[in-house]
Amino acid sequence: MNQKPSLRPLSATKGAATPDTEGTLSLLHESVSLPAAVVYRSRLANNLHWMQDFADSQRVKLAPHGKTTMTPHFFQLQREAGAWAQTLASAPQAVAAANAGIERILMANQLVGKANMALISGLLAKGDVEFHCLVDSADNIDELGNYFHTRGQVLNVLIEIGVTGGRCGCRDESQAHELAERIRQQPGLRLSGIETYEGVIGGADAAKKIRTHLARVRDLTLDLYSKGYFGEHKAILTGAGSAWYDLVAEVFGDTDADKIIPVIRPGCYLIHDKGIYMQAQQQVRERLGDSCSIGGDLQSALEVWAYVQSLPEPGLAILTLGKRDCAFDAGLPQPALHFRPGQEAPTPAPDTWQVFHIMDQHSAMKIPEGADLKVGDIIALSTSHPCLTFDKWRELHVIDDDYTIVAQAETCF
Amino acid sequence: MNQKPSLRPLSATKGAATPDTEGTLSLLHESVSLPAAVVYRSRLANNLHWMQDFADSQRVKLAPHGKTTMTPHFFQLQREAGAWAQTLASAPQAVAAANAGIERILMANQLVGKANMALISGLLAKGDVEFHCLVDSADNIDELGNYFHTRGQVLNVLIEIGVTGGRCGCRDESQAHELAERIRQQPGLRLSGIETYEGVIGGADAAKKIRTHLARVRDLTLDLYSKGYFGEHKAILTGAGSAWYDLVAEVFGDTDADKIIPVIRPGCYLIHDKGIYMQAQQQVRERLGDSCSIGGDLQSALEVWAYVQSLPEPGLAILTLGKRDCAFDAGLPQPALHFRPGQEAPTPAPDTWQVFHIMDQHSAMKIPEGADLKVGDIIALSTSHPCLTFDKWRELHVIDDDYTIVAQAETCF
Numbered sequence: 001m002n003q004k005p006s007l008r009p010l011s012a013t014k015g016a017a018t019p020d021t022e023g024t025l026s027l028l029h030e031s032v033s034l035p036a037a038v039v040y041r042s043r044l045a046n047n048l049h050w051m052q053d054f055a056d057s058q059r060v061k062l063a064p065h066g067k068t069t070m071t072p073h074f075f076q077l078q079r080e081a082g083a084w085a086q087t088l089a090s091a092p093q094a095v096a097a098a099n100a101g102i103e104r105i106l107m108a109n110q111l112v113g114k115a116n117m118a119l120i121s122g123l124l125a126k127g128d129v130e131f132h133c134l135v136d137s138a139d140n141i142d143e144l145g146n147y148f149h150t151r152g153q154v155l156n157v158l159i160e161i162g163v164t165g166g167r168c169g170c171r172d173e174s175q176a177h178e179l180a181e182r183i184r185q186q187p188g189l190r191l192s193g194i195e196t197y198e199g200v201i202g203g204a205d206a207a208k209k210i211r212t213h214l215a216r217v218r219d220l221t222l223d224l225y226s227k228g229y230f231g232e233h234k235a236i237l238t239g240a241g242s243a244w245y246d247l248v249a250e251v252f253g254d255t256d257a258d259k260i261i262p263v264i265r266p267g268c269y270l271i272h273d274k275g276i277y278m279q280a281q282q283q284v285r286e287r288l289g290d291s292c293s294i295g296g297d298l299q300s301a302l303e304v305w306a307y308v309q310s311l312p313e314p315g316l317a318i319l320t321l322g323k324r325d326c327a328f329d330a331g332l333p334q335p336a337l338h339f340r341p342g343q344e345a346p347t348p349a350p351d352t353w354q355v356f357h358i359m360d361q362h363s364a365m366k367i368p369e370g371a372d373l374k375v376g377d378i379i380a381l382s383t384s385h386p387c388l389t390f391d392k393w394r395e396l397h398v399i400d401d402d403y404t405i406v407a408q409a410e411t412c413f
Numbered sequence: 414m415n416q417k418p419s420l421r422p423l424s425a426t427k428g429a430a431t432p433d434t435e436g437t438l439s440l441l442h443e444s445v446s447l448p449a450a451v452v453y454r455s456r457l458a459n460n461l462h463w464m465q466d467f468a469d470s471q472r473v474k475l476a477p478h479g480k481t482t483m484t485p486h487f488f489q490l491q492r493e494a495g496a497w498a499q500t501l502a503s504a505p506q507a508v509a510a511a512n513a514g515i516e517r518i519l520m521a522n523q524l525v526g527k528a529n530m531a532l533i534s535g536l537l538a539k540g541d542v543e544f545h546c547l548v549d550s551a552d553n554i555d556e557l558g559n560y561f562h563t564r565g566q567v568l569n570v571l572i573e574i575g576v577t578g579g580r581c582g583c584r585d586e587s588q589a590h591e592l593a594e595r596i597r598q599q600p601g602l603r604l605s606g607i608e609t610y611e612g613v614i615g616g617a618d619a620a621k622k623i624r625t626h627l628a629r630v631r632d633l634t635l636d637l638y639s640k641g642y643f644g645e646h647k648a649i650l651t652g653a654g655s656a657w658y659d660l661v662a663e664v665f666g667d668t669d670a671d672k673i674i675p676v677i678r679p680g681c682y683l684i685h686d687k688g689i690y691m692q693a694q695q696q697v698r699e700r701l702g703d704s705c706s707i708g709g710d711l712q713s714a715l716e717v718w719a720y721v722q723s724l725p726e727p728g729l730a731i732l733t734l735g736k737r738d739c740a741f742d743a744g745l746p747q748p749a750l751h752f753r754p755g756q757e758a759p760t761p762a763p764d765t766w767q768v769f770h771i772m773d774q775h776s777a778m779k780i781p782e783g784a785d786l787k788v789g790d791i792i793a794l795s796t797s798h799p800c801l802t803f804d805k806w807r808e809l810h811v812i813d814d815d816y817t818i819v820a821q822a823e824t825c826f
Contacts (some may be wrong), residue, residue, distance in 0.1 A: 013505060013824065013825075014503065014505040014506075015505075016528070016532070017528070018528055018531055029529055030527035031507055031528060032528055033504060033526070033529050033532060034526055034528070034529070043612045056600070067737075067773065067774060088434055089773075089774040089823075090427065090774065091446060092426060092427040092428075092429060092446055093427075093586055109722065109733070109774065110722040110723055110788070112720040112721070112722045112733060112788065113446070113447055113720050113733075113791075114443035114754070115429070115430070115443055115445055115446040115447070115512055116446050116447070117443060118431055119429070119446060136723050136725060137724065137788045139787055139788045139789060140722075140788045140789065143788075143789060152550070162725050164726060165726075166725075167723070167725070167731055167772070167775060167777070168722065168723035168725055168731050168775075169723070169725055170725075171725060171726055208757070231541040232461075258490060307525040307526050307529075307757065309522065309523040309527070309553075310523055310549050310550065310580070310581035311550065311579065311583070312575055312579075312581055312583070312584060312592055313577060313578075313584055314548060318580055318581050320522070320523075320525060320526075323742065323801055324480075324800070324801075324804055324826070328737065328742070329741070341527070348606055359482065359580070360502075360800050360801070361480060361502040361503065361522070362580060362581075364580070374552055375523070375525065375550045375552045375553045375556075376526065376552060376553065376556060378526075378527055387736075387737070387773050388736060388737075388773070390734065391737055391805060392804060392826070394807075394826070412426075413427065413737070413805075413808070
């Protein structure tokens, strides 16, 4: 975060910035072509350390899911803060993380297809990355085993355990045992652990069902360990999205430390939001109660800044941001700040200003008649579901609390 | 389209391709890291010429909306096929089009904010681009007038006419007259035309309401023309998204050709889809009836190809594509083709295979129990709403009908 901002020339990238006459970049000086995505450095740092402290206090390893941001600079921050590994969702994402210097990668997905296997084989050939991916079928095990053995390589695989009606993964213990046995027959593969994703379990009693599921996965892992399927290594035992990581830490963290490496994989925590993940975190805090000694809490670190481009009729403002610029699948963006260029600082946007409709390149915001709003004013909007805002941007502006741009972070979607 | 494919090295860009031993790139040889977005060259060419022929036959100019693809190579194809201008939605998009060699740009939006004005001022300074944007408020007119006059430049502006409850634009003729008068007072501005976007009009009787609205906009334009607001120039009179371009051509196209340049701005036609734009086009064809002499019709040119990564329980397949890879706001992706690597060619996917759920990085596809599907099989999926699939990709593969990759087209979102 201490890197000097690169003062780039005018470009065709949306959100491009031009330094002002003093050579500084500030949102308040309109140095940036809006709409633009901005991340608050202080909030990012807060979230970075909050989750690492949580993992440390629970004696679980943190392998943050990188798919949310796909921002190499943020991967580096997570590693420096103490992350044990970086989780990714696909082979190209894994390559991007390795290019950013990440040395342990957990691809929380099956590795399928010749070109994707080639990407990972290329990673392994470099020799400086420890890579793991998931398997849940005999066909995939055979494909991977042949592919990597032919190349004189050994691929680490975790067996994924799923739930009926859920996503990927074995549905019962006997399948898992069969796959473990099949992996043992493949010299191109090594069983390195067991994985699950509890986020697909929902409905009433979700917490109870998730605890039961996690305990089952833990017991299976210990059973496979006792049968020697992990050889001389500890077994990685990993779960957790950003909504139930506390339960995963609770159930996996108290497992025999001489046999198991417990790993949680939240991703959205780094950016957080004012929507579904804020709600999920409130529930985490309620479940943790007084048992959590970590001060503070996660903070929404991302905003999209946009202009008021039209006030075409009383009560209606049209903003220069749309589905092209932010997530809209888990709630519409919410006006957080109002700034009129020339003023000293933004003020909180009134609660009565509400985005009620979003189109490809525009949003419609309801305002009270007579609201003090002008064409050319700036609205900073919070969002819900950071993943789907991040993948709309090739570059984000990292800002200080005074809205000065301190770095531009490139994404690699 | 005749450019040699660039055979790129392995990269961290999703959809990256590696040539096979013969140096060719083929989807059927698994040269590409899936998921990947592909565009059929023959269908693209079909759509390119269909719409240009339509515009020519209706004696309207075509200014295709570039926001859909933001693919400079496609902008160039549209220009070569006879497009009069390229429409864009923002200042960075306009700069991207100019960088691609487009010489007449219609920014179908208000130009707001210092950094955005700077981008356009930079374009004008180069001297080889004719640029137009929209205005609908006195505040914006004054801002633009001051900004460009101070720099010794003249900005072409069109007054936007909207509808009550719609998006941007003046709501009545008297407002439009006031703005025209205000523009005349600004030496940094020139009134170059009148713009509307009929796509916000819907509900029962939409076609009738749209015809009435368009006639009103045409009459206003002729009125302003007769009053000398366009000086010695013809007035640009422009409307049309991808759903009602036939009505815009009908109403604007029969206007006095010595006073008016009628322009339609469809964008999605070039890519088309198997969803909302297919439905809209069916309605266009019904309205046109026998009056349309153009052979053939638009074809869905875009697919996202993905692997089956898991078959975790009977009736369920998990695919390696998600909200990160394709539009999901106007219908879920639809399985079009099924291909098992090693086979000669894909076969149509059965209608019984249906994507019923999409997550960030996965989709869930319902299949009949016992369906002939394996982990590692490829599914090609059609989508609905091409704009929101395009902006998920930095590169698209242009393919021949035999699935050979003939070009890689970069996007510039």
